[in-house]
Amino acid sequence: MKIQELIQNLGLKPLSRFEDRDISGVFISDMMSDAMANAKSGNLWITVQTHKSIIPAANLVDVAAVIITSGKTVPQDTVELADRHAIALLSTDQPTFDLIGKLYGLGIATS
Amino acid sequence: MKIEAIRDSLKASVLAREDLLGAEVEDIYASDLMSDVLAFGLPNSLLLTGLASQQSLISAHMAEFKAVVLLRGKRAKDGAERFATEHSMVLMSTRLDMYDACVRIHALRDGNGVQPKELGTTQAVDNILLQQKFQIEGNDFSKAGYVSTEVKSMLKKIGVDPVLIRSVAISCYEAEMNVFMHALRAKVDLTVTPRLIEVMLTDEGKGIPDVEQAMQEGFTTATDDQRALGFGSGLGLPNIKRNTDELQVTSEVGKGTTLVMRFFLQRPGS
Amino acid sequence: MTQCQHAWKMTNAQYGFTVFERCSHCHGVRTYYAAQDTWDEYREGGCTWSIVENAQTLRFDLECEKCQQQVDFKDLMGLMYCTSCMEDCEVECAQKALAPQKTWILAAFGFLPHAPETEISAARLEILTDYFNQRRDTSRSRVKILPFSLIKQVSLCHGELIHDIGMLSPEPFPERKPLF
Structure with a gap:
């Protein structure tokens, strides 16, 4: 599935400019250290972290998109950094656990 | 969940x-x-x-x-x-x-x-899910705890709430210990319906002269030997009462005692 | 004998904390790895060290799946992303020079205060760079990891250290303060 399709399916709100690409698998964590160790290229990263350092972390391991859950307000500098790296930064009001149920329903599995 | x-x-x-x-x-x-x-x-x-x-x-x-x-x-x-x-x-x-x-x-x-609801709605209220009889021989401490262990594992197999299992196991264990200390032998009947778990224990023993007194905390007739084993700080009846939803004790001196212990899986009337 | 085309994987991964502590007298900063978060203040000579932060971290080694060579990275405190804050900083210059090749620059930090003397060698940083690029879809972009000694002035650097601070705090972190 591509990022645009995912946005349509889940009603996500895109916050940054990004290049559409294929999503392969889901990675969930609120920790950069976890992402550095375990996220994979093309993953969808789901987190409640909004601080701008998520973008360098996401970029380092080449995740396709970051979804900020629980309706958190994302600071402008985080959005700007996502723009610069062309990483899709998306948001949803749903909490992480609920969103996973929907993703599972869409057949997006962990890689 | x-x-x-x-x-x-x-x-x-x-x-x-x-x-x-x-x-x-x-x-x-x-x-x-x-x-x-x-x-x-x-x-x-x-x-x-x-x-x-x-x-x-x-x-x-x-x-x-x-x-x-x-x-x-x-x-x-x-x-x-x-x-x-x-x-x-x-x-x-x-x-x-x-x-x-x-x-x-x-x-x-x-x-x-779906599952837990089905148990209550599709089964008749008094449908028996499990029935088992046990024998306890008094004075054989090597077998002490055997019945309560069996009851515990049977309830676990049919998926009873572990917290409830614990209460049943404690009550059974106390009752079982009373048989070893005070009676010759006993019969135990375990019955499980969707509504409740019932353990009936009937012993052949000297009986309890004053049931009300025996229900008091700290009351004991245990011998020193038995106390040394860590039992007999009481008849265990108060502890059984704490762990059961319903407890009936009937006793006849010189003949024996019957305990009926009930644990509700569904509150009566609910 | 042909040289091994290494295929790196992370090994011996241990989750723990980078403890940041500061002395109220000399204003020195020290960092170290600890398996458990610590909050105790203590004295040492004329210094009183108090804990500023426990950042969740990961320490690891890399191992080549082909030749089993192992490279230790236990002295790596973290990676810092260059935010282009000082024009004449060598890290920023590298960032600018490599931007057309879609290469992102990161600086590797060791633990303080020993990091400057015992810098992570260029050869090891090359391996770390290879490891992350092997995990990435490199047709899109690459990363390059440089030593932090190239930063012109660490105290003025606004680079973004990738680590997990504020995880343990009961209050949300409104604004992250630089730790050093």
Whole structure:
């Protein structure tokens, strides 16, 4: 599935400019250290972290998109950094656990 | 959702408060950020987190969570286990990551909503689910605890709430010990219906002259030998009473005593 | 003998904390790895060290799946992303020079205060760079990891250290303060 399709399916709100690409698998964590160790290229990263350092972390391991859950307000500098790296930064009001149920329903599995 | 069911679906190992596995959690909160747990976590939830620190436990406790699951096989240090133990939270660890853990709990929740309800609605109220008879020979301490252990494993097999099983097991054990100390032998009948668990124990023994007195805390007729084994701080009847929903004691001196212990799976009238 | 075309994987991964502590007298900063978060203040000579932060971290080694060579990275405190804050900083110059090749620059930090003397060698940073690029879809972009000694002035650098601070705090972190 591509990022645009995912946005349509889940009603996500895109916050940054990004290049559409294929999503392969889901990675969930609120920790950069976890992402550095375990996220994979093309993953969808789901987190409640909004601080701008998520973008360098996401970029380092080449995740396709970051979804900020629980309706958190994302600071402008985080959005700007996502723009610069062309990483899709998306948001949803749903909490992480609920969103996973929907993703599972869409057949997006962990890689 | 029962914590035990979540434990099974996550194949988690229990690090603290195994005794609380029978408790229900009302929501799942998945986060590594403790400020979020405090801000958004609902009481009686289960926390899924990759943050292996005592702080996770403290935050969960503040937010009135009932259980914490550490992901990716992470282990918290002793302090966390102690904290969980002291504050009545189940602490578990699973090898799964957050995604897999969430998915399995979703699957469990979707599938689970149906099963327990069926038990109550589709079965006739007095349909007998399980019936078993046991014999206890008095004065054979090597077999002490045999019946309560059997009862415990049978109830576990049919999926009775572990907290309730514990109450049944404690009551059975106390009653069984009374037989070893005071009676020649006894018959035990275990009956389980969708509504209740009933254990009836009928012994052939000297009987209890004053049942009311025997129900008082601290009353004992145990011999010194028996006390040395750690029994006989009382007849165990007060402890049985605490653990049962209904207790009937009838006794005839010189003949024996009958205990009927009932544990409700569904509250009468509900 | 042909040289091994290494295929790196992370091994011996241990989750723990980078403890940041500061002395109220000399204003020195020290960092170290600890398996458990610590909050105790202590004295040492004329210094009183108090904990500023426990950042969740990961320490690891890399191992080649082909030749089993192992490279230790236990002295790596973290990676810092260059935010282009000082024009004449060598890290920023490298960032600018490599931008057309879609290469992102990161600076590797060791633990303080020993990091400057015992810098992570260029050869090891090359391996770390290879490891992350092997995990990435390099048709899109690459990363390059440089030593932090190239930063012109660490105290003025606004680079973004990739680590997990504020995880244990009961209050949300409104604004992250630089730790050094």
